[in-house]
Amino acid sequence: IAAAITSQLGKAKLPTHIALAAQGSGLPRDSVILLEQIRTLD
Template structure:
């Protein structure tokens, strides 16, 4: 499976435990492209269409119209996980560099790499 950082794929995230995001849903590839090329696994962030969820500094909104999604959605940078590439299904889109900058900022907050 060929994937690049910034790609959005459908992925099957089940089974899950507790409050983990599950089911077949869009995910954003956040792993670097060297890892994407050579590793059988990939690091992703879950995406939800429940945009009324609490607005956290770890959330990045993406519009359906501009990104080929069914509904406006939110990338949940507090819901990151490593999955096997076999969980990836169809590629949906690739996020623009400006949006990935917002993803990077939210990811730094999520991982405690910067003070918020």
């Protein structure tokens, strides 16, 4: 399963958006996981 991640923190706050801090995640910036955009990979 893959989910889209964006660093645009101004996105609408939806129940499907999960905040992800850069510190401890290995990402260069604070980000938001967009769980309404999940995909399954085969």
